[in-house]
Amino acid sequence: MIFVNLPTTDLERSKAFYTALGCSINPLFTDDNAACIVWDDNTFFMVLTHAHFSQFTSKAIGDGHTTAQAIISFMVDSRDEVDEKITAGLAAGGSEPRDAQDYGFMYQRSIEDPDGNNLEFGYMEPQAAEDGPDAYVAEHGEGPDPVPGV
Known part of the structure; x- marks a missing residue:
């Protein structure tokens, strides 16, 4: 757990x-x-x-709006589910600190909860998850925003 x-x-x-x-x-x-x-x-x-x-x-509690100590990432089952999570979070008072990241084999979006804690939702193509991003890119080409070094 x-x-x-x-x-x-x-x-x-x-x-x-x-x-x-x-x-x-x-x-x-x-x-x-x-x-x-x-x-x-x-x-x-x-x-x-x-x-x-x-x-x-015993440490001071940071302000999530001005400092970051962690990004909690979740992989979900589809690009649509990524977008659904972000849309629901925005409607519930969250904010999206940056644009979506689309690497072709992987799609990610970030949201901050109302206290500034960072959450990230992503979807990875099953082939890339199983064989690695290099194999996926070799077969399908790079996405619109390739990851450096891949």
Whole structure:
């Protein structure tokens, strides 16, 4: 199991954002201080108020709007699903910090949640995932925005 702990300044807003992406809330591990956001059977986000998050670290909590410490990436089943996730996240208060990246064999889009935490959704052609991007590019040619060195 993977638990990603994220600080938030507004717990209800965060819950609305992540449920808009298709996640659910596990009420057994959700209260006024934290929400357990269920991505799948093995992946969870623990979204914690700043006061609660600070109980687990002696470090200052960064502002996700001005600093980045991690990008949480998910591969999904299609380019359409990438776009659907971003559209849902934007409607729920997220922001898209950069343009979509289309490498031909892989398509990615990024979104920041309302607290500035970075999420990325991507789709990779099955052949590229199995054989590597070099084999895919050799057979299909480079995409519109090739990855350097591939």
